[in-house]
Amino acid sequence: MARPEEQEDMEQEALDPAAERVRRKMVRFMGINLAILFAAVMAVVLAFVYKTLNERPEEPAAAVALPGETVEESIALPEGARVVSHSLNGTRVSLHLRLPDGREELRLYDLASGKMGARFELRPR
Secondary structure (H helix, E strand, O other): OOOHHHHHHHHHHOOOHHHHHHHHHHHHHHHHHHHHHHHHHHHHHHHHHHHHHOOOOOOOOOOOOOOOOOOOOOOOOOOOOEEEEEEEEOOEEEEEEEOOOOOEEEEEEEOOOOEEEEEEEEOOO
């Protein structure tokens, strides 16, 4: 009596010609799909490498030109207002203020001109 493995091999060898043609087409189809998948992955990897090698450093934000002498200016705030936080970006500064009546505001100033550019009231929804 043949072992199960040998019997399985005999069954696989006994494919009719139509089934063999279908099997060959499937193997060819799988090979073509794997080649396309490999090409797509390589394209993504190459694009990533290209982007990282050709990356230019970001330009720093335009800064206020500091003259040889010290510049002293003032920003008029409402009486009793407290600065909660601030942020500087190039020639602009934003001030988060807490007003005496409890309201909060965000004010944007242009340091080059010394003028307030915008004022936003911060309130809960």
